[in-house]
Amino acid sequence: MKPLDEATLIPSHMPTTNRPSNMGASVNDNASRLDAVPKVTGSAKYGKDYHLPNSLYIVFIRCPWGAADFVSADEAAAKATPGVVEMQVRGKSCTYHGQSIGYIAADSPRAAKRALRALAPKWKRTPVKTQISDTVKDNPDIGDDGQNNMNGAEVTHEAVYTTPVQTHSSLETHGGAVDHRGDRATVYASTQGTSSSRDGLGGPLGLGQGDFELVCEYVGGGFGSKLGGPGKELTTAAQLAAKYKRPAYMFCNRSEEHLDTGNRPSSRTLARIGFKKDGSPVGGEIRTWGGTGVAGGGGGASIPSGRYKLGEIKKLHDDVSFNGGGPRAFRAPGHPQAAFAEELMLDEVAAKLGMDPLALRMKLAGGEHRKMFEAGAKLIGWSNRKPNGSQNSALRTGYGAGAAGWGSAGPGGAAEVVIARDGSVESRTGTQDIGTGQRTGMGIVTADALGIPLKYVSVKIGRSTLPPGPGSGGSVTTPTTAPTMTAVAKAAKTQLLELLATQANAKPDEFSIKDGVVLRNGEKYLTWEEACGKLPNDGITANKGKGERGDGHSNGVQFVKLDVDTETGVIHLRHVVAIQSCGRVICRKTAESQIIGGVIQGLSFALFENKLLDRNTGAMVNDNFESYKILGPGDMPHIEPVLWSKGQSGFKALGEPPTIPTAGATACALFNAIGRPVRDLPLTPDKVLAALAAGQGGAA
Amino acid sequence: MPDDSVHNAPTGPGCGRSCNCGRANADADGLIRDPKSNGDGVSRRSFIKTLGASAAVSSLSATSESRANALLGREVPKSAAMLIDGPEPVDVTLNINGKPLAVKVEPATTLLEALRFHLNLTGSKEICDRGACGGCSVIVDGKLVNSCMMLALDAVGAQVTTVEGLARDGKLDPVQESFVRHDGLQCGYCTPGLVMACRALLNDNPKPTLEEIKKGLSGNLCRCGTYTNIFNAALEASGQAPIMDQKMEGA
Numbered sequence: 039m040k041p042l043d044e045a046t047l048i049p050s051h052m053p054t055t056n057r058p059s060n061m062g063a064s065v066n067d068n069a070s071r072l073d074a075v076p077k078v079t080g081s082a083k084y085g086k087d088y089h090l091p092n093s094l095y096i097v098f099i100r101c102p103w104g105a106a107d108f109v110s111a112d113e114a115a116a117k118a119t120p121g122v123v124e125m126q127v128r129g130k131s132c133t134y135h136g137q138s139i140g141y142i143a144a145d146s147p148r149a150a151k152r153a154l155r156a157l158a159p160k161w162k163r164t165p166v167k168t169q170i171s172d173t174v175k176d177n178p179d180i181g182d183d184g185q186n187n188m189n190g191a192e193v194t195h196e197a198v199y200t201t202p203v204q205t206h207s208s209l210e211t212h213g214g215a216v217d218h219r220g221d222r223a224t225v226y227a228s229t230q231g232t233s234s235s236r237d238g239l240g241g242p243l244g245l246g247q248g249d250f251e252l253v254c255e256y257v258g259g260g261f262g263s264k265l266g267g268p269g270k271e272l273t274t275a276a277q278l279a280a281k282y283k284r285p286a287y288m289f290c291n292r293s294e295e296h297l298d299t300g301n302r303p304s305s306r307t308l309a310r311i312g313f314k315k316d317g318s319p320v321g322g323e324i325r326t327w328g329g330t331g332v333a334g335g336g337g338g339a340s341i342p343s344g345r346y347k348l349g350e351i352k353k354l355h356d357d358v359s360f361n362g363g364g365p366r367a368f369r370a371p372g373h374p375q376a377a378f379a380e381e382l383m384l385d386e387v388a389a390k391l392g393m394d395p396l397a398l399r400m401k402l403a404g405g406e407h408r409k410m411f412e413a414g415a416k417l418i419g420w421s422n423r424k425p426n427g428s429q430n431s432a433l434r435t436g437y438g439a440g441a442a443g444w445g446s447a448g449p450g451g452a453a454e455v456v457i458a459r460d461g462s463v464e465s466r467t468g469t470q471d472i473g474t475g476q477r478t479g480m481g482i483v484t485a486d487a488l489g490i491p492l493k494y495v496s497v498k499i500g501r502s503t504l505p506p507g508p509g510s511g512g513s514v515t516t517p518t519t520a521p522t523m524t525a526v527a528k529a530a531k532t533q534l535l536e537l538l539a540t541q542a543n544a545k546p547d548e549f550s551i552k553d554g555v556v557l558r559n560g561e562k563y564l565t566w567e568e569a570c571g572k573l574p575n576d577g578i579t580a581n582k583g584k585g586e587r588g589d590g591h592s593n594g595v596q597f598v599k600l601d602v603d604t605e606t607g608v609i610h611l612r613h614v615v616a617i618q619s620c621g622r623v624i625c626r627k628t629a630e631s632q633i634i635g636g637v638i639q640g641l642s643f644a645l646f647e648n649k650l651l652d653r654n655t656g657a658m659v660n661d662n663f664e665s666y667k668i669l670g671p672g673d674m675p676h677i678e679p680v681l682w683s684k685g686q687s688g689f690k691a692l693g694e695p696p697t698i699p700t701a702g703a704t705a706c707a708l709f710n711a712i713g714r715p716v717r718d719l720p721l722t723p724d725k726v727l728a729a730l731a732a733g734q735g736g737a738a
Numbered sequence: 739m740p741d742d743s744v745h746n747a748p749t750g751p752g753c754g755r756s757c758n759c760g761r762a763n764a765d766a767d768g769l770i771r772d773p774k775s776n777g778d779g780v781s782r783r784s785f786i787k788t789l790g791a792s793a794a795v796s797s798l799s800a801t802s803e804s805r806a807n808a809l810l811g812r813e814v815p816k817s818a819a820m821l822i823d824g825p826e827p828v829d830v831t832l833n834i835n836g837k838p839l840a841v842k843v844e845p846a847t848t849l850l851e852a853l854r855f856h857l858n859l860t861g862s863k864e865i866c867d868r869g870a871c872g873g874c875s876v877i878v879d880g881k882l883v884n885s886c887m888m889l890a891l892d893a894v895g896a897q898v899t900t901v902e903g904l905a906r907d908g909k910l911d912p913v914q915e916s917f918v919r920h921d922g923l924q925c926g927y928c929t930p931g932l933v934m935a936c937r938a939l940l941n942d943n944p945k946p947t948l949e950e951i952k953k954g955l956s957g958n959l960c961r962c963g964t965y966t967n968i969f970n971a972a973l974e975a976s977g978q979a980p981i982m983d984q985k986m987e988g989a
């Protein structure tokens with residue numbers, strides 16, 4: 039339980055006032071993250087921080103090429119390396135760079151790596167495919183009926199849009215540390231699914247589910263790549279820990295994280311679409327391909343997104359395999375790729391129609407999106423936008439817009455709320471906080487349901503022994519757990535008020551709680567702490583309650599303003615406005631952060647990110663952070679997150695939608711500035727210069 | 739294959755800091771990294787030996803201190819330069835957060851490894867292990883350093899401040915406090931590095947402009963996307979107003 043010591047609370051409840059639109063938008067406007075202090079002082083322990091005494095350290099033996107047959111390795115030399123405990127080499131043919139063919143376990147990380155070097159596996163390379171265009175070379179019609187739904191169109195548009203493979207690049211890599219004590223174990227994992235990871239570990243650990251606990255109190259990012267079961271890193275650590283009855287540790291290094299922990303698949307979109315002169319949609323056909331590496335599935339690019347009316351669209355999607363690591367869900371899977379194609383396509387159509395692209399969107403978008411577009415246009419200064427390609431200066435300014443949408447989820451998961459006699463409250467649920475603010479959100483809804491200040495509440499999450507909660511995926515964590523936690527906290531409150539009523543020989547409905555004061559018939563009756571002092575020794579525990587579902591979509595729009603240096607081709611981001619609804623906002627600061635973070639990842643996707651495979655060998659050439667560039671502080675525009683909360687109720691999705699429209703809006707802004715579309719992400723200087731050089735009329 | 743792109747990569751986040759640029763691009767085990775990871779490497783030890791082949795061998799502490807001196811720009815006594823350490827683990831004392839801490843490390847051990855693995859000071863994060871992300875930032879004798887790019891032996895005789903040493907007497911550093919207030923963190927994995935980079939920036943430049951803040955922090959990466967809030971935190975921690983957003987009607 040949390041000590042009720044003011045000193046520990048000092049920075050936790052301080053308002054920031056620099057985002058006036060968001061003042062008053064949420065259940066709690068002022069609260070800072072409940073786990074902010076451990077994070078800024080370095081005391082927060084992530085899975086990767088658990089170096090347990092006497093631990094085994096595991097490294098994977100990995101294929102260095104896109105495709106190769108394992109030939110031989112110096113196993114004797116590797117085994118003879120001091121400190122090596124066990125080695126397994128499963129020689130085989132590999133189909134992507136980073137594919138594991140076994141492991142070495144040793145007494146220290148240095149010993150394991152020395153042995154890996156001594157092993158010196160030999161490989162025979164085989165031919166590779168490294169991208170979608172190695173397989174898909176032309177632009178086939180969908181079906182052979184000659185129908186493309188464009189009959190009656192006055193303006194048509196056909197173009198191909200492509201996006202590269204993007205890696206999640208979570209800063210804490212994949213893996214886990216296992217403390218096996220023979221008949222019980224503690225597993226320190228880096229996961230987005232506390233329960234799902236636990237479910238996969240009983241076998242490898244050789245223990246029943248009640249005999250071990252999975253702990254992930256802090257997770258250094260995941261973005262989808264840490265969903266599902268324990269993964270091979272943690273599974274291997276669990277097996278070896280069980281075998282040797284000693285701790286075992288396996289975490290990927292940065293290169294392995296890029297190579298073998300999932301990615302956002304590349305995409306190719308062929309759009310053929312028709313419009314009337316006034317901008318009304320006629321229809322068309324949209325064919326998409328997803329570059330799913332060695333795995334199938336996960337390549338879906340959802341166009342039309344439903345955010346715009348495009349008429350009758352004929353659709354076909356295919357996954358294309360090549361010699362790259364398989365994809366995993368990545369923040370709004372399929373959507374940023376699709377939005378890039380869809381938004382830039384709309385801007386190109388608008389240019390052909392001679393329409394302002396925002397005016398075209400106002401025609402095609404739904405009601406809430408239209409209101410958001412209107413509001414956002416004022417914030418970004420859309421009226422300063424110059425017509426496409428009308429600027430001649432070296433530095434040209436462009437404006438772009440895009441829309442986001444995401445469905446909602448219903449209540450679920452289990453939760454427990456405990457009220458102790460000293461007034462402290464603990465809310466418990468077995469979810470995890472991967473940076474989303476889940477821990478803080480649970481505290482805020484508990485405090486709100488009980489009618490007390492947040493300082494009384496502490497939150498326990500990230501342990502498999504807690505009441506099970508959902509994984510952090512699909513933006514459902516908060517929409518699932520917040521209603522449940524609210525209902526359970528309300529049940530705890532009912533118990534408390536009933537007890538006070540019994541003791542006072544009164545009716546429960548005479549009592550209520552507001553701002554930490556218990557009221558009887560509207561008059562101050564007891565302070566929260568006095569009321570809790572009347573509880574039996576064990577306090578109150580509630581764990582039942584059914585929450586309410588938040589209805590409807592989480593909609594959003596974004597505007598990007600940028601400058602293009604036409605001499606160097608470099609894009610300078612200047613300003614982003616991101617308006618987002620998410621139902622009832624729980625914590626203003628963490629909600630703003632989710633929006634800002636989604637935008638930053640979207641900008642990074644737009645300008646920099648590209649998992650590059652060597653065309654001849656299939657090896658990833660930029661498996662690091664120097665040449666796999668992600669957006670850094672120096673690249674930042676001013677980002678204004680706006681919480682669109684008026685009239686909203688229910689808890690809805692927020693994590694994923696803010697990263698959907700960003701890259702599309704950025705590409706539109708570039709098109710506006712230079713008058714030429716760049717239809718291939720990332721929007722690097724060479725492509726900008728090529729587009730400028732392509733001159734009027736030709737394809738970019 | 740020494741990779742000096744770490745320090746001047748045109749597309750990289752930009753180093754902009756005083757790391758130990760004498761260090762080749764080596765793995766944590768001291769081997770210079772082959773891009774295909776399983777290939778042969780040149781050991782840092784042999785690299786150092788080559789450099790110091792003609793130098794006299796003296797006591798370890800003189801060795802370490804001399805290199806630390808050179809690194810930190812202090813005067814180096816001529817006779818003590820370029821000595822050989824190891825190959826066995828050696829006992830050294832590091833001064834971390836004002837405390838002398840004894841630790842036994844192989845000479846190729848980085849300061850980051852010594853902190854995390856040997857001293858259980860896990861606030862500094864290993865994210866790229868090659869100077870590209872700033873997650874391992876510490877302050878060594880007043881300078882911001884990527885601790886993954888500095889040998890532990892080179893820190894002998896220097897005052898090292900890690901994120902664990904920033905709060906004093908149970909009170910957060912103003913930088914930490916403004917990070918909390920402005921939500922300059924999400925998953926928190928980059929946070930210790932960014933807090934240290936921010937502290938070092940404000941030590942050098944007590945009232946940085948927004949552009950100076952961006953530049954000063956440009957050796958650090960955050961994947962969750964917290965920069966906007968960190969800029970505000972840095973402004974506020976230096977007594978300046980955060981960036982004001984516009985008021986929107988109808989929100």
Ligand code: FES
Nearest residue numbers: 865867869872886
């Ligand atoms: S871990 Fe040291 S700079 Fe990245």
Ligand code: FES
Nearest residue numbers: 924926960961962
């Ligand atoms: S807060 Fe997650 S990487 Fe920065």
